[in-house]
Amino acid sequence: MLPDPSDAYEALVQFLYRAPIGLAQIARDGAVDMLNPMASNLLMPVARSSGLDNLFTVLAPIAPQLPELALAFTEPSGVICEGLRATLPPDMTAPGGPQVLAISLMKLDAERLMAVITDATLEVQREQETLSRRLRNAARTDALTRMPNREAVREQLGRLVARPASNAEFAVLFMNCDRFRQINDTLGQAGGDALLVQVADRIRGALRPPNDRIDSASGTGQLAARVGGDEFVVVLDGMRSREDAERVAGRILDALALPYRIQGHEVVCGTSLGLAWGAEGARDADQVLRNAGIAMVEAKRAGGARHLVFETAMRERAEHRADIEAELRQALAEEQLFVVYQPVVGLLADGGTDHAAGVEALVRWRHPNRGIVPPIEFIGIAEECGLIGALGDFVLERSCRDFMDWRARLGSGAPRLIAVNLSRAQLGQPGWIDSVRRILQASGMPPEQLQLEVTESLAAQDHCIQQRLHELKALGIQLALDDFGTGYSSLSSLHLLPVDTVKIDRSFVSQADTSHHHRVLIEATVKVAQSLGMKTVAEGIETQSQADVVRAQGCAKGQGYFYSRPLPSDGLLEWLASHEEVAA
Incomplete structure (x- = not known):
C-alpha cells in the first residue's frame, strides 16, 4: 500500500514548524x-511595525542586497547566497537575543524561494575569540625565529615579580651577539637572519628540556625569547641557587661560541650575557630586563664572549654613562668641545730635533659645570651611543681650519703635517669620503699634509674598511697605523695595510730604556717599516733616556710629554715660537 501523499505533506509541515532553524x-x-x-x-525584532508579509522588506535594514541577489540569479534552481551575516543594530537587539543572523537563500523553481535563517551570534563570538587569541599569540611571537617576543617576556616577568617570595627564585639571562653588525654587513640581511635563526635554535637546545613556556602552577620552567634585533632573553624559574643559573648561562655561551655555517661560510659570533638574579629590588618586568641588559653591556665592555651577574653598582655606572651621553649630545650642539694639539717632533740623524714636523689633534670637552672632562670619560661612551662619527667630523673640520690658520700666520715655521684619529663609525658612514673631500676643499687644506690615523685592529678588520682607506689615499691623504703592537696585525702582515706611517705604541716605548726585549721589538718594527717605505713615530716618550733609545733605533719622529703636553691652538704657536728662538 502506497503512503498517502497528504500524510507525507503533513509530516513535512510538522518538520518545518519544529525545525530549530528559521525557514x-x-x-x-x-x-x-x-x-x-x-x-x-x-x-520579530527586525520586523517590528512592518509585519512579516514580505521577507525582503523585513530584512531590508540589515540585508538590503537580497532582492538584487535573487534577481541576478538566472539558474533554474540552486543556492543564491549562503551564510550571509547580518548584524542587528543595538535598537533591534534584546538581552540574550540574537545579535547576528545568518541568512541563506535558495531558488526552488521559477516562482519560489526558500530562506534559511539562523542565530549566528555564538558562532561569531567564537570566531572573534579565536581570532583574538591568534592575534594575541602573533603579537607575542617573533616572526623570524618563532620564539616568544619581548611582550611575552614582560608578561611572564610581571607575574614572577608580583608573586610571593618562595624558596625557589627566577633568573633572567640577557644575551647580545658580539659581532652581528659586521656579519650582517658582510653577508647581507638574509645571512644575518639565517644566523639569528641558528642562534635561537642553539639557545633552545641548550635548555633542559628545550622549552618556551613557564608553568605558573608549578613555579618551574624556562622561557627562551628573542626580544629584538640580535638580543635574546632566557627566563629561568624554580632556580635553587645563583650558581645553577650561572651554569645554564655557561652552557648557552658554550653552544653559541661554536662556528656557524651561513651561506657556505664558516662564521664565529660570540655572545655577551648579563644575568639578573630575581627581582633584586626591581618593581616591574621592565626594570628586571633593564638590570639584565646592564649586566650584558658590562660583559660586552669587558671584552665580550662572557657572562656577568648584575650588581647595583652596574646600574649606577649605566646611569652615569646615560648622563654623559645626554650631556655630550648637548655639548656637540653648543660647541663645548674643542681641539688641542700635541707636537710630533722630527728626530734628525745629526741629533737635532725638528719641532715643526707635525701635530696630532685631540678632542677635549669643556663642561659648563665640571670643567674639563678627560677623553677617557666620554670617548668610549661616544662610540657606544653612535656619537663618535659626529665627534670625529668636528675634530677633522676644526683641525683643517686651524692648520690653514697657522700656515697663514707662521708660513714655513708652521707645522707641516696634522694627524687626526679616525673611528669605525666614520669609515662605515655612507658618503663619508665625499664629506672629507668637501672639508678639504672648504678649508683649502692640502691633502698630502693631512694624516688620518686608524688603530691596527681597525685597519686589519675587514675588506670594507681597507677599501675606505684606499679611497682616502686616492684623495692624496696620508694614513697612519696607530698604537702598533696592541692589535691583530703583525710585522709579517704590515705590507698588506695601505698605510704610510707606523706609530709604535707607548707600551713599548715606556720600557725602551729598561727592557732589551722592547728595544728589539722597536728596532724590528722600524726596520720592517723602512723596508716598506713607511715612516715611524714613537708614541708616549716621557724621558730623555726613552728619547735617546728610539732615536738610536732609527725612529723618524717622536711624540710624548717629554716634548710637550697637548696644547690649545694659541699655546701651540707659543711653543713653536719658543723653540724657534732657542734654535736661533
Whole structure:
C-alpha cells in the first residue's frame, strides 16, 4: 500500500514548524508563503511595525542586497547566497537575543524561494575569540625565529615579580651577539637572519628540556625569547641557587661560541650575557630586563664572549654613562668641545730635533659645570651611543681650519703635517669620503699634509674598511697605523695595510730604556717599516733616556710629554715660537 501523499505533506509541515532553524518559503518578490515559528522569533525584532508579509522588506535594514541577489540569479534552481551575516543594530537587539543572523537563500523553481535563517551570534563570538587569541599569540611571537617576543617576556616577568617570595627564585639571562653588525654587513640581511635563526635554535637546545613556556602552577620552567634585533632573553624559574643559573648561562655561551655555517661560510659570533638574579629590588618586568641588559653591556665592555651577574653598582655606572651621553649630545650642539694639539717632533740623524714636523689633534670637552672632562670619560661612551662619527667630523673640520690658520700666520715655521684619529663609525658612514673631500676643499687644506690615523685592529678588520682607506689615499691623504703592537696585525702582515706611517705604541716605548726585549721589538718594527717605505713615530716618550733609545733605533719622529703636553691652538704657536728662538 502506497503512503498517502497528504500524510507525507503533513509530516513535512510538522518538520518545518519544529525545525530549530528559521525557514521561510517566499515568492520571487519576497512575499511570504510560509514561515515557521523559529523564523518568526528571529525576525520579530527586525520586523517590528512592518509585519512579516514580505521577507525582503523585513530584512531590508540589515540585508538590503537580497532582492538584487535573487534577481541576478538566472539558474533554474540552486543556492543564491549562503551564510550571509547580518548584524542587528543595538535598537533591534534584546538581552540574550540574537545579535547576528545568518541568512541563506535558495531558488526552488521559477516562482519560489526558500530562506534559511539562523542565530549566528555564538558562532561569531567564537570566531572573534579565536581570532583574538591568534592575534594575541602573533603579537607575542617573533616572526623570524618563532620564539616568544619581548611582550611575552614582560608578561611572564610581571607575574614572577608580583608573586610571593618562595624558596625557589627566577633568573633572567640577557644575551647580545658580539659581532652581528659586521656579519650582517658582510653577508647581507638574509645571512644575518639565517644566523639569528641558528642562534635561537642553539639557545633552545641548550635548555633542559628545550622549552618556551613557564608553568605558573608549578613555579618551574624556562622561557627562551628573542626580544629584538640580535638580543635574546632566557627566563629561568624554580632556580635553587645563583650558581645553577650561572651554569645554564655557561652552557648557552658554550653552544653559541661554536662556528656557524651561513651561506657556505664558516662564521664565529660570540655572545655577551648579563644575568639578573630575581627581582633584586626591581618593581616591574621592565626594570628586571633593564638590570639584565646592564649586566650584558658590562660583559660586552669587558671584552665580550662572557657572562656577568648584575650588581647595583652596574646600574649606577649605566646611569652615569646615560648622563654623559645626554650631556655630550648637548655639548656637540653648543660647541663645548674643542681641539688641542700635541707636537710630533722630527728626530734628525745629526741629533737635532725638528719641532715643526707635525701635530696630532685631540678632542677635549669643556663642561659648563665640571670643567674639563678627560677623553677617557666620554670617548668610549661616544662610540657606544653612535656619537663618535659626529665627534670625529668636528675634530677633522676644526683641525683643517686651524692648520690653514697657522700656515697663514707662521708660513714655513708652521707645522707641516696634522694627524687626526679616525673611528669605525666614520669609515662605515655612507658618503663619508665625499664629506672629507668637501672639508678639504672648504678649508683649502692640502691633502698630502693631512694624516688620518686608524688603530691596527681597525685597519686589519675587514675588506670594507681597507677599501675606505684606499679611497682616502686616492684623495692624496696620508694614513697612519696607530698604537702598533696592541692589535691583530703583525710585522709579517704590515705590507698588506695601505698605510704610510707606523706609530709604535707607548707600551713599548715606556720600557725602551729598561727592557732589551722592547728595544728589539722597536728596532724590528722600524726596520720592517723602512723596508716598506713607511715612516715611524714613537708614541708616549716621557724621558730623555726613552728619547735617546728610539732615536738610536732609527725612529723618524717622536711624540710624548717629554716634548710637550697637548696644547690649545694659541699655546701651540707659543711653543713653536719658543723653540724657534732657542734654535736661533
